[in-house]
Amino acid sequence: MDKMTTILQPDDATFPGMSEPVKPRTARPVRGLSDRTIAWLFVAPTIALLLAINIFPLVWMIRLSFTSLNLSMSYLPLRFVGLDNFTDILTDEDVWFRLQTTAQFVIWSVAFQVVIGFGLALLINRQFRGHSFWTTIILLPMMLSPAVVGNFWTLLLQPQIGPFNYLISLFTGVPPSSFSMTGQVSLAPWTIVLVDTWMWAPYVMLICLAGLRSIPDYIYEAAEVDRASAWRQFWSITLPMTVPFLMLAVLFRAIENFKMFDMVNLLTSGGPGSTTELVSITLKRAAFEKWRTGYSSALAIILFVTVFGAANIYVKALNKVKQR
Amino acid sequence: MTAVLTKSSAHSIVEASPRAKMVAGSLVILYAVITILPLVWIVATAFKSQSDAIAYPPKVFFEPTLEGYVNLFTVRTRQTPDFIAKLPPPETWYDKLVRQRDMVIAGPSKVVPRFVNSLIIGFGSTFLAVFLGTLAAYAFSRFRIPLADDLLFFILSTRMMPPVAVAIPIYLMYRQLNLTDTRLGMILLYTAVNVSLAVWLLKGFIDEIPREYEEAALVDGYTRLQALRKVVLPQAVTGIAATAIFCLIFSWNEYAFAVLLTSGEAQTMPPFIPFIIGEGGQDWPAVAAATTLFVVPIVLFTVLLRKHLLRGITFGAVRK
Numbered sequence: 115m116d117k118m119t120t121i122l123q124p125d126d127a128t129f130p131g132m133s134e135p136v137k138p139r140t141a142r143p144v145r146g147l148s149d150r151t152i153a154w155l156f157v158a159p160t161i162a163l164l165l166a167i168n169i170f171p172l173v174w175m176i177r178l179s180f181t182s183l184n185l186s187m188s189y190l191p192l193r194f195v196g197l198d199n200f201t202d203i204l205t206d207e208d209v210w211f212r213l214q215t216t217a218q219f220v221i222w223s224v225a226f227q228v229v230i231g232f233g234l235a236l237l238i239n240r241q242f243r244g245h246s247f248w249t250t251i252i253l254l255p256m257m258l259s260p261a262v263v264g265n266f267w268t269l270l271l272q273p274q275i276g277p278f279n280y281l282i283s284l285f286t287g288v289p290p291s292s293f294s295m296t297g298q299v300s301l302a303p304w305t306i307v308l309v310d311t312w313m314w315a316p317y318v319m320l321i322c323l324a325g326l327r328s329i330p331d332y333i334y335e336a337a338e339v340d341r342a343s344a345w346r347q348f349w350s351i352t353l354p355m356t357v358p359f360l361m362l363a364v365l366f367r368a369i370e371n372f373k374m375f376d377m378v379n380l381l382t383s384g385g386p387g388s389t390t391e392l393v394s395i396t397l398k399r400a401a402f403e404k405w406r407t408g409y410s411s412a413l414a415i416i417l418f419v420t421v422f423g424a425a426n427i428y429v430k431a432l433n434k435v436k437q438r
Numbered sequence: 439m440t441a442v443l444t445k446s447s448a449h450s451i452v453e454a455s456p457r458a459k460m461v462a463g464s465l466v467i468l469y470a471v472i473t474i475l476p477l478v479w480i481v482a483t484a485f486k487s488q489s490d491a492i493a494y495p496p497k498v499f500f501e502p503t504l505e506g507y508v509n510l511f512t513v514r515t516r517q518t519p520d521f522i523a524k525l526p527p528p529e530t531w532y533d534k535l536v537r538q539r540d541m542v543i544a545g546p547s548k549v550v551p552r553f554v555n556s557l558i559i560g561f562g563s564t565f566l567a568v569f570l571g572t573l574a575a576y577a578f579s580r581f582r583i584p585l586a587d588d589l590l591f592f593i594l595s596t597r598m599m600p601p602v603a604v605a606i607p608i609y610l611m612y613r614q615l616n617l618t619d620t621r622l623g624m625i626l627l628y629t630a631v632n633v634s635l636a637v638w639l640l641k642g643f644i645d646e647i648p649r650e651y652e653e654a655a656l657v658d659g660y661t662r663l664q665a666l667r668k669v670v671l672p673q674a675v676t677g678i679a680a681t682a683i684f685c686l687i688f689s690w691n692e693y694a695f696a697v698l699l700t701s702g703e704a705q706t707m708p709p710f711i712p713f714i715i716g717e718g719g720q721d722w723p724a725v726a727a728a729t730t731l732f733v734v735p736i737v738l739f740t741v742l743l744r745k746h747l748l749r750g751i752t753f754g755a756v757r758k
Contacts, residue, residue, distance in 0.1 A: 147662075147663075149581055149662060150581070152577070152662055152663070153577040153580075153581035155573075156574055156576060157577045157578070157583060157589070159570050159573070159574075160571065160573070160574040160637060161574075161589065161593075163570065163626075163630050163633060164592070164593065164596050164630055164633065164634070167608070167630035168596040168599065170611070171607030171610075171611055172599070172604070174607040174610065174611065175603070175607040178607070237462040237463075237465050238462070240458055240462040241454070241459070242459040242460065242462050242466070243463065244463070246744070248467055248470045249466075249744075250740065250744055251470040251473070251474055252466070252470050252473055253740060253744075254474065254477065254737060254740055255473060256751075257687065257736050257737075257740045258691065258736060259692075259732070259736075260691070260693060261697075261708040261709065261711070261712070262691075262708060262729050262733065264712075265711055265712040266477075266729055269722055269725070269726070270479060274492075274494060275492045275494055276496065277479055277496040280494075280495050280496050290494075312473060317751060320747060320748050320751070321748065321752065323748075324748050324757070362752065369598060373599075373600030373601070373603075375600070375693075375694045376693040376708075379693075379697075380712055394600055394602045394603075397600070401602070401605070402609075402698055407606060407610070411607070413603075414606060415603075417603055418598075418599055418603055422595070422598060425598060
């Protein structure tokens with residue numbers, strides 16, 4: 115298993131997540147407590163809590179994924195069905211379609227967020243007057259509850275009364291009630307991308323800004339001396355030196371978007387039809403509406419393995435970039 | 439602030455020209471204004487009357503009213519004008535406001551208990567997560583722990599699970615333990631989610647406190663725990679505060695677990711707000727009022743957290 119922590123190793127000052135191995139020092143023991151005991155006592159409660167609330171349920175879920183449990187018919191005896199749930203899911207065209215929908219959503223949102231976020235970071239990095247005030251304003255959407263965001267965008271996007279359609283019609287002349295951002299098959303997926311980008315582009319911006327600030331000035335000064343053009347400086351200095359940060363942003367956003375549930379659930383709840391039904395929505399429907407617990411456990415495991423696997427592959431790539 | 443700016447601002451050779459700065463500034467301000475408009479619209483909607491809120495074309499100028507807030511906090515029943523005329527004169531301004539719409543106040547709405555739930559669950563889980571997180575982070579930062587990297591990765595990986603997926607077995611487990619729809623259950627759950635962030639963030643903060651301080655204290659005869667309490671914690675206080683606010687914001691904003699695992703008693707604000715229904719469907723001014731009240735603390739925290747924001751959202755992997 116490749117470790118995510120490796121990307122955070124401090125080969126430069128920007129990744130201080132981990133420090134060098136600690137040189138053990140012995141302190142005077144407290145009432146017979148050695149450092150080793152203290153270390154153990156301090157770490158144990160956290161590990162215990164995570165085992166109880168994450169690992170135990172996960173193991174339980176693995177067990178359930180081999181059963182046909184349906185919570186709305188839980189009087190039926192627990193029947194083990196082997197890999198049936200998994201084969202059902204993996205041969206179900208609908209599920210593949212949902213995965214595709216999710217992948218498209220992830221790709222488009224992350225792409226927009228990276229372009230806008232990076233662009234904004236480049237602009238803010240010019241340190242115009244009042245930039246820190248405006249940066250704070252831009253950061254606000256990211257701090258809000260996705261549920262609340264989904265909810266209030268529903269109001270903004272109402273075809274009859276919402277300001278969004280009104281503005282569009284002012285500029286294009288299209289009658290505002292003739293299109294519905296959340297109710298129309300052709301528009302709903304883009305609406306999700308739009309709102310997600312509105313919310314999370316600031317996140318990418320913040321990470322890029324950290325990347326830009328980590329480039330030492332003397333490199334640019336040397337480039338100036340060599341009379342490198344602004345473009346040349348961007349392509350040979352700014353971009354390559356921000357790439358690890360960009361990749362980190364992509365990693366975090368892709369994981370988050372892959373499991374996105376809250377905002378979509380409120381904005382379109384997967385509709386119209388199933389145009390915006392991301393895997394997490396399918397999972398919620400199977401688990402908490404159809405109560406197909408065995409089936410949904412299997413789906414949850416497939417999801418988790420996907421996120422985990424993709425993240426690990428990506429982290430490997432990220433390490434390569436960082437080692438260059 | 440100025441000191442920070444001068445320190446981080448570029449050397450004269452690479453300093454952007456005034457014109458470049460102006461262009462950059464205008465573009466950023468334009469983006470900021472567009473990005474903040476939806477939020478401004480919601481805050482304004484909270485002060486509209488029902489009919490102004492659903493007027494077409496959308497009203498930018500309107501007569502502000504507190505109806506939205508009154509509707510948020512009360513349950514009202516519709517009565518005939520005759521009935522209302524026979525009532526004793528209204529005692530409060532909100533009584534008066536409601537009666538103008540041919541309604542009387544029947545009682546308080548559920549918003550206060552939901553808000554209280556958000557506060558209790560938010561602060562409860564934050565306290566626990568920061569407490570456990572500080573201990574663990576200190577241990578990871580200062581002691582040689584076998585398999586420390588693996589443990590840290592394990593702690594981080596619990597965050598990768600989609601909430602909807604973990605919600606299934608947690609739902610079953612909580613049903614067995616009678617923790618479904620209880621504040622305690624939600625506090626434990628949010629603590630578990632927050633503790634991973636807390637450990638990672640706090641470890642970063644504690645790593646930055648020079649080890650020498652403690653060593654000096656140990657040489658002076660302090661025990662390990664005394665050194666922790668008297669030397670490390672005071673140094674780490676800003677980091678602890680920032681971590682606490684991040685945990686609080688997470689619990690405050692969380693929706694997936696809340697909507698799947700609570701239905702009444704322990705329900706928090708996020709699953710509650712979208713279902714504030716008025717007479718003719720969704721009561722938008724009341725929803726907007728709830729959103730505004732809900733969002734105000736977050737806005738304040740964002741301003742407070744500016745400096746730590748990057749660390750908090752990247753698990754401390756990137757520092758500004």
